[in-house]
Amino acid sequence: MFQEPDYRENLSLMLSEVLHDIGVNERIVMRRRRGVMLRETMSNIRCRLTDQNGTNFYLGSQSEGTTTIGLHSDIDILAFIRDYNIIQDWSEWEHGKLNYLMIQDENTTPGYCFLQLLRDDAPLSATVFPDEHHITDRRGRILYKNTVKNEFLEGADQQHGPSIVEQGKSGLCDRDKVIAYPCKSWPQSASGWLDRQGIGRWPTQEMRRYGASTGCFVVPTGSKVSIYPELEWRISTSFTERFLMLNLNIPQIRCYVLLKMILKSFLNPHEINISSFMCKTVLLQCIENTESGIWKDNNLFTCLTYCLLELHSSVQNECCSHFIIPENNVMAGQFTAETKHDLSKSICKLIQNDRQQLLSIDIDHLGHRLQVKLNRIPHGVYYLVPSSLEIYENVLMSGNINIANGISAQHEYVINHLHNKNIRTMKQYVGKLMTFSDNGNRLEHAAFMFLGPLLFTTYGSILASSSIAENNQVSPQALVWLSAGLNSDISSSRLKLASVFYSTGDMEKAELILRHTEQQYYSYPVLPFCSCHNQPPGAVTSEFKRVCNEQSEDYIKHITAFCVRFIQGEINCVPHELQYEMFRSTQHDMIHRHEYKDFWMNWAVVDSLPFLYFLQYKIYRHLERHQNKQLALCKLFRTIATDKNLRHRETAFNILGQCMEQENRPQQAFKCYMLSLQQRARNNAANFHICKLFSGFMITGEANKNDQKKV
Structure with missing residues (x-):
């Protein structure tokens, strides 16, 4: 452990270089953070547009940029329920809200509290027992049980502690969603932190004041050592913790990443005993209690050793004090005496053989890369691991895919919330959205630039559908909004405009838009996107990755092709062949639809290229123009047959089948419908097309019989 200074410095520099190569550097960290914060902002804009009571905050390693490809970090989402008002003082009570008083007494575990229900019409204790999620204690107080979290599990894939785990859409990382209730004031149990000052004079007083201004929240979970586990709620200061992590320098972030790699490689190979949150707590304590000058790249190895010593001390004492609420022991009840002994032994081994252990870390090939740097293995075998360029391209590609998926998903949620509401409601949505362009901060303005065009196009298409129903013309107002949305992505909004012109019989304008769209589509390395399905990402070209690395996230619009969505309010802008998709489900099919995931089946949705x-x-x-017609038909057939990225292949087969019918090729049409059913057996308009096709055969057969009788 205590090698000569030159050795530790050289090893630290090499270790820093390796971490730089795998993406733990300022550029990649900032891009990771920017991408996650954009998605958070888009999610909250959607909540505000649709007047939802919640707000989503993206926390954890992804938002902090403290992860790597090999760590496989999930997304931690904090879902705020704003109808609730958690108070610590009676002066904070608010009329009309669900007010709960935070109680911390001899029966609550440090860092946890009970929630006492208050009246909503006066700052008094409630006396009416509302539902099964409340219970009266010996003092007559009505307390809120944390089992209410089970109500939020509907539609979730699984539960993990207080959180809801949702499997990642489109091959993206899983989302760990936690329900939380806000408290505007800083927790009383953390008041000492505001004046605490360590050796490193970090966090600064400005950081502490900002942290206190964010208040706190409560999460529905009790302590593992609680005598009232169903009544306790954990007090969380995650906003402040995220703010602190965003103010770490790169060496400190690298130290945290190394701690997590060590945790995953050596300490928790089979069962989770030490969490990444414990490692974060240890890191923050070490930063606070050391001089700021030691946190440099040439001292990384020593900093890591210091953190491991602190972690070992915590395990030995079975106490790891929460950084902001010291009374809260985050290790309480986490492991048995036998596990404690094994962990302590493992950490000691790590400290004594630190270099050798680092050389054996497989995550992101860290050990292999370090051996190359130390000349332990020839540089010629370096080709066995991804280059830093490949890593950067993959990280930034993944970030752009996440952003694009977020854009698609938020648009999907907004128009689903619209459902059968009238044009006035959509107008209100668009009006609210414009405020984020005029009055929003930089992130809100960037999110508006992504979300706005898709919603403008939907609004314009709804207006156009209404005017087409009246006089078969597109109103000037509809054209203004359709034009404002043209740059949503490379294709979907342009295709909607072309469909509008087609629906009014203006074929020349529609043809011009389609020709231009096709040229643009093949001028960039375009990747199709759709948030309707839980399918892994399709084939991603090296050119797409290169562009993601070289361009900012603004360039996403040039390299994405969203699926084209028509809700029923746009039906007059939809070719009749595609309208069948809006009515794909029989009464029996509805049983086989997921209530929270399959709402898009009420729309006509098709991939851009088909x-x-x-x-x-x-x-x-x-x-x-018969030659052009046949060429378009061949391209449609080839796209369906070869494009692995199609997400609505069954719909593509359905429209191809109808083209075959119009070409008087019923056998090929039938084959298309059967191929469509192979993609999706239920909730598929192909069932109607097959019935219609057979009905046509029967009518034709009867007509032929009548003709023969006449002869």
Whole structure:
């Protein structure tokens, strides 16, 4: 452990270089943070547009940028329920809200509290027992049980402690969602932290004051050592913790990443005993209690050793004090005496053989890379691991895919919330959205630039559908909004505009838009996106990765193709062949639909490229440009057969089948519908198309019989 200074300094520098190469550097950390914060902002804009009572905050390693590809960190989402008002003082009571008084007494575990229900019409204790989630204690107080969290599990994939784990859409990372209730004031049990000053004079007084201004919240989970586990709520200061992590320097972040790699590689190989939160707590304590000058790249090895010593001391004492609420022992009840002995022994071994242990870390090939730096293995075998360029491209590609998926998902949620509401409601949504462009902060403005065009296009299409129903024309107002949304991505909004012109019979304008869209589509390394399915990402080209590395996230609009969504309020802008998709489900099919995930089945949804070629086929058929028509039909067929990125392949087969019918090729049409059913057996319009096709055969057969009788 205590090697000569030059040795520790050289090893520290090499270790820093390795971490830089795997993406723990300022550029990648900042891009990770920016991407997650954009997604958080888009999610909250959606909540505000639709007047939802919640607000989502993205916490943890992803938002801090303190992760790597090999650590496989999930997304920690804190879902605030704003109807609730958790108070610590009667002066904080608010009329009309669900007010609860935070109680900490001899029966609560440090860092936890009970919640006493108060009246909503006066700052008094409630006397009416509302539901099964409340219980009266010996003092006559009505307390809120943390079992209420089970109500939020509907639609979730699984539960992990107080959180709801949702499997990642489209191959993205899983989301760990925690329900929380806000408290505007700083927790009384953390008041001492505001004046505490360590050797390193970190956090600064400014950081502490800002942290206190964020208040706290309570999470529905009790302590493992509580005598009232169903009544306790954990007091959380995650906002402040995130703020502190965002103010770490790169060597401190690298030290934390190394701690997590060691944790995953050596301490928790089979069961979770020490959490990454404990490692974070140890790191923050070490930073507070050391001179700030030691946290440098050339001292990384020593800093890591110091953190491991502090972790060992915590395990030995079975006490790891929460950084902000010291009374809260985050290790309380976490492991048995036998586990404590094993952990202590493992950490001692790590400290005594620290260099050798680092060389054996497989995560992100860290050990291999370090051996190359130390000349333990020839540089010629370095090709066995991804280069730093490949890593940066993969990290930034993943970040852009997450942002694009977030854009698609938030648009999907907004129009689902619209459902069958009228044009006035959509107008209100758009009006609210404009305030984020005019009055929002930089993140809100950036989120508006992503979300705005998709919603403008939907609004314009709804207006166009209404005017087409009245006089078969597109109103000037509809065209203004449709034009404002053209740059949502490379294709979807342009295809909607082309569909609007097609629906009014303006084939020349529609054809011009389609031709331009096709040219643009093949001018960039475009990747299709759809948030309707839990499917892994399709094939990603090296060119797409290169662009993600070289361009900022603003460039996403040039390299994404969202699926084209038509809600029922847009039906007059939808070709009749696609309208069947809005009515895909029989009464029996509805049983096989997921209540929270399959709402898009009430719409007509199609991938951009098949829809482009379908519209071209229809337009060229109308214009009697037969060669162009056949070329469009061939492109549609080839796209369905070869494009692995299609998310609505069954719909593509359905529109191809109808093209075959119009070409008087019923056998090929039937084959298309059967292939569609192979993709999705239920909730598929192909069932209607097959019935319609057979009905046509029967009518034709009867007509032929009648003709023969006449002869």
